[in-house]
Amino acid sequence: MNITTEQAQARVPVTILRPHGEVDGSNYREVIDRARELYQTGARHLLIDLADTPYMSSAGLVALHSIALLYMGNQPPDLEDGWRAIRAVGEAGGGEAQPNVRLLNLQPKVTRVLDQTGLLTFFETYSDQATAVASF
Amino acid sequence: MTVTLRIAAELNNLAAVRRFVQETAAALGASTAATDNLVLAVDESATNIIEHGYRGQPGEIEIEIGRAEDTVVIHLRDQAPPFDPTRLPNPDLTLPLDQRPIGGLGIFLTRHIVDAVTYRPTSQGGNELTLIKKVDSPHHSS
Numbered sequence: 001m002n003i004t005t006e007q008a009q010a011r012v013p014v015t016i017l018r019p020h021g022e023v024d025g026s027n028y029r030e031v032i033d034r035a036r037e038l039y040q041t042g043a044r045h046l047l048i049d050l051a052d053t054p055y056m057s058s059a060g061l062v063a064l065h066s067i068a069l070l071y072m073g074n075q076p077p078d079l080e081d082g083w084r085a086i087r088a089v090g091e092a093g094g095g096e097a098q099p100n101v102r103l104l105n106l107q108p109k110v111t112r113v114l115d116q117t118g119l120l121t122f123f124e125t126y127s128d129q130a131t132a133v134a135s136f
Numbered sequence: 137m138t139v140t141l142r143i144a145a146e147l148n149n150l151a152a153v154r155r156f157v158q159e160t161a162a163a164l165g166a167s168t169a170a171t172d173n174l175v176l177a178v179d180e181s182a183t184n185i186i187e188h189g190y191r192g193q194p195g196e197i198e199i200e201i202g203r204a205e206d207t208v209v210i211h212l213r214d215q216a217p218p219f220d221p222t223r224l225p226n227p228d229l230t231l232p233l234d235q236r237p238i239g240g241l242g243i244f245l246t247r248h249i250v251d252a253v254t255y256r257p258t259s260q261g262g263n264e265l266t267l268i269k270k271v272d273s274p275h276h277s278s
Contacts (some may be wrong), residue, residue, distance in 0.1 A: 017177070022151065022154075024150045024151070024154075024179060025150055025179075025183040025187065026148050026150050026151070031249035055154075056165075057150075057176060057179045057180060057183065058180055058183075058241040058242040058245055059183060059242075061241055062241075072175070079257070091194045109172060109176075113176070113245065115219075116245060116248055116249070117227075117241050117244065117245065122232075
């Protein structure tokens with residue numbers, strides 16, 4: 001899937017990640033991989049702009065959860081073993097419950113699945129990019 | 137009336153599965169909200185079949201959609217080794233983020249957004265998962 005990035009400067013450098021398209025079991029790993037690449041090159045504050053993501057299955061939630069753990073300082077998940085590897089990282093736990101990952105421009109269907117699974121409470125959400133960037 | 141899609145059990149086909157459910161459920165008179173829920177439930181179920189049933193091996197998924205009175209009934213059939221997702225426990229949604237197992241939300245979401253989920257092994261040695269969703273009357277659908 002097409003994923004673009006942008007750098008912004010607030011009190012800290014903020015990286016904006018934009019997946020373009022629906023996130024499902026076929027492409028959620030690409031979102032994690034891009035976020036991991038950014039982390040490995042020094043990004044520590046990530047704003048995920050979901051303006052162009054009208055739909056997300058639980059696979060997309062796996063991506064958001066994995067990225068949040070990654071930016072909390074957990075070992076990046078090794079996706080070679082698929083879901084089992086990702087689940088193992090989650091079960092390992094650790095890190096702080098204040099992820100440096102925030103969400104921008106949530107679309108209604110994505111908001112719904114995040115809310116239904118209780119994950120929405122773990123992310124600060126914004127509808128304005130300038131405000132979101134300044135929040136870090 | 138029932139409509140059936142037979143499609144290779146590949147993650148790259150999930151978008152085609154969603155389009156099929158979207159178009160068929162709408163044609164059967166389901167409201168937009170009910171259709172959205174059915175699309176997500178079938179996506180989650182098909183993903184489980186591909187990931188946990190076939191486990192990367194080639195196979196096929198048959199998706200049959202029909203209307204029965206005030207419900208839309210969807211059967212997903214496959215020939216993967218027996219796998220009953222209805223026996224999976226719900227995740228503990230009270231755990232903090234860093235203590236939650238990643239994943240396991242698919243069957244939880246499915247249970248949450250349809251009215252009934254049942255499983256039976258088929259006589260051919262495969263699996264049949266049935267999703268039932270109450271929908272608006274066609275005369276009152278939005």
